[in-house]
Amino acid sequence: MRHSLPFLGDTRYTPPMLQPSEAAALLFLLAVSQPGGLVRPELADSVIPAPRQINLTDSKIVLDHNWKVETAPELAGNIAIRWLLKDFAEFHGLALDKGAGRRTIRLSVRPGAVSTGAPAEIDRQAYALRIEPDRIEITGNGQPGLLYGVQTLVQLARRDLGGLLVVPAGIIEDWPALPLRFLHWDAQQHQDRIETLKRYLDWAARLKANMIAFQLEDKFEFPSHPVIGAPGAYTTAQLQELVDYALERHIQIVPMIQAPAHFSWALKHPEFAELRSDGNNYQANTCDPRAMRLIFDLYDDVIQATKGVEYLFVSTDEIYYAGIDPRCGRPYTPENRSLAWVEFVKQAHEHVAKKRGRNMLIWGEYPLLAEHVKLLPADVIDGVSMEEDYLAEEQKLGMRQLLYVWTQGVELHFPDYLGAEGREGWRPGHLERVGEQIAKHRLWAGKPVGVFGAAWDASGLHNEAFWLGWSAAAQWGWSPGKIPWERHMAEFLRLYYGPSAESMSEIYRLMQHQARAWERSWDRVPSRVRGPAYGNSRGKGIGVQRWDETLDPPPLPSLPSLKRAAGWREKHNALIAGVRLRREENERLALLLETNLGKFDRNRYNLEVFLSIAHFIDRHWRLVDAMAQADRLLADAEAESTGSRHDVAAGRMVAAYNRIDRLVKERAEGLRHLRAVWEKSRYPRGQTVGGREFLNINDDSKDYWAQRRPDMSYLTAPEESIGLDKWCADLRQVMESYAKQHNVTLKEILPGDEDE
Secondary structure, three states, X not given: OOOOOOOEOOOOOOOOOOOHHHHHHHHHHHHHHOOOOOOOHHHHHOOOOOOOEEEEEEEEEXXXXXXXXXXXXXXXXXXXHHHHHHHHHHXXXXXXXXXXXXXXXXXXXXXXXXOOOOOHHHHOOOEEEEEOOOEEEEEEOOHHHHHHHHHHHHHHOEEOXXXXXXXXXEEEEEOOOOOXXXXXXXXXXXXXXXXXXXXXHHHHHHOOOOEEEEEOOOOEOOOOOOOOOOOOOEOHHHHXXXXXXXXXXXXXXXXXXXXXXXXXXHHOOHHHHHHEEOOEEEEEOOOOHHHHHHHHHHHHHHHHOOOOOOEEEEEOOOOOOOOOOHHHOOOOOHHHHHHHHHHHHHHHHHHHHHHOOOEEEEOOOOOOOHHHHHHOOOOOEEOOOOOOOHHHHHHHHOOEEEEEEEEEOOOOOOOOOOOEEEOOEEEOOHHHHHHHHHHOOHHHHOOEEEEEEEEOOOOOOOHHHHHHHXXXXXXXXXXXXXXXXXXXXXXXXXXXXXXXXXXXXXXXXXXXXXXXXXXXXXXXXXXXXXXXXXXXXXXXXXXXXXXXXEOOOOOOOEOOOOEOOOOHHHHOHHHHHHHHHHHHHHHHHHHHHHHHHOOOOOOHHHHHHHHHHHHHHHHHHHHHHHHHHHXXXXXXXXXXXXXXXXXXXXXHHHHHHHHHHHHHHHHHHHHHHHHHHHOOOEOOOOXXXXXXXXXXXXXXXXXOHHHHOOOHHHHOHHHHHXXXXXXXXXXHHHHHHHHHHOOOOOOOOOOOOOOO
């Protein structure tokens, strides 16, 4: 179910030649994010997500120390009040708790205050915001609505051209189109620190998201089977602490357990070897009652640690080989494969829904056949409904669905949020696609109860790269089709980074362009260290070729003539020719990031992460440049040797050596710097805790980028595959032998020696 855009062409980043959609995004950004505040009054209603009913005027109400907060006694200490005070102080520098004037902001909860005509689970999220010269009223139909009304007021407040904090007078009445708005937090390749997760919850609440699909994998202790939990995994107490923190913000953290497929995080342990389907650790043998008991034990563990949550996500993701194990005792046919899938869902439903009282979500996809949908429990929620012909059968059952969208699949370093030129012309980015998919989703003909904004962790991206995508799912899950993607992007950048941030749209474009150029810079070759994967959705036995990213190093000279193989420069000519432009782009990106880092504090860490990625990618461009220079120098050495200028030839080799050796030695330091930045928000990857080491046996079914190494060195694996450490050692041996042969004294080999 992971997704990514096809290969993108080697387009150049040219800020003056923006596509129309990009130019519109920049114009929106300029309109709402300039220092000094609002430029156009009609943009005052720009909040995320966009409100349903807006009746605002051009009249501006000034917010200052003359305002105070009032509320009913029963709401004393309520999260909505605390958040109103906190965000006005942090975002706007206004201490409302110290206000002593006669103007009041009053918060209250009154069922039916907003007439929605919607089901109760939507109705309680409704709110009314009335802004008058001396009084602001925030009234929620329920407590979730009250918090959402507070968030709208916080976002409406802007600094005008005179520096005054103002809000437009008028009325907003608002409620969501869909009751459940899921953001996907996938921990398969990393583990966030507790304080990081709490910050994520705060921002999810600001976006009015109310569901987190927490894909835990082995990042939970699983008390019934403690061998499964990775070293340092969240404890039951820690997970419940997060759940309680989320519930106060009207968010449910829904455990998402990948099983029986994508189950190597548990089946990799020798204790469960007999439960592997067909002997492979990708999938459990659901025909074995012991495998089902294991899965249900894991369900029970997370249910015990998430008290107060109403849902459990029983992942039926990519169960390619349901019923394949010979011990199942029936032919492995498409029909039996589908029936085995259905049987797993029915058994899980019996345990989760009937015995444990949790609403159960599934992925409705291959190998399920449409004619078997009718066999499913009607009260499960289908989180994807992958095949179009499932819908008619689900409608007969009255089954509910989520509108599934994704903003990250297998892209490296940074998602493709914005459009780009590809082999088949201009392709829309994730933002545009997500907005259109939610607004025009075929499941509107069914019974959609929510949206699911997927952001898969398979490529090991930092979560700070996901916020624009998460915000898009939250935006259009609340108000489908209400605003264009360009405006959403502009409003997100203003909200997340603050009004003093500059050129954020350009930063996102450059981040994307640098990431895609980095991907294209490598040769993709059949893996030298990993055999074919187990298979794919077309059936077991076909296998999936694994690929590695690598480059050939410049050919080394051979003795006695320093002759070299030809053709390296010609093979990599396009890459070499583009390096200077790539470096110029990266320099511009780093400058913009550094400038913003010095200007504001709101989500400053996000820019630190982006800058660490920019530095990491820039080092790659310097390495490619150094390899090109080394190739030229070694060609010169061969020519000088032919002319018997042996001292000059030796000098050329020394210069080539120094160019590469310096960057080889920088590799470890560069990775240490990136790790230091990323580990401010997450625990060390593949960490050892209490003497217990991480067991690194990966999912055999996929070629996931970040699974190649247990630590963060998966990022440097392509460079390591070039073999430049050995290249330097071999070149040094040639240099020393050549110098001895021709009685030449080598210049001292130092990293700074760049001359012949």
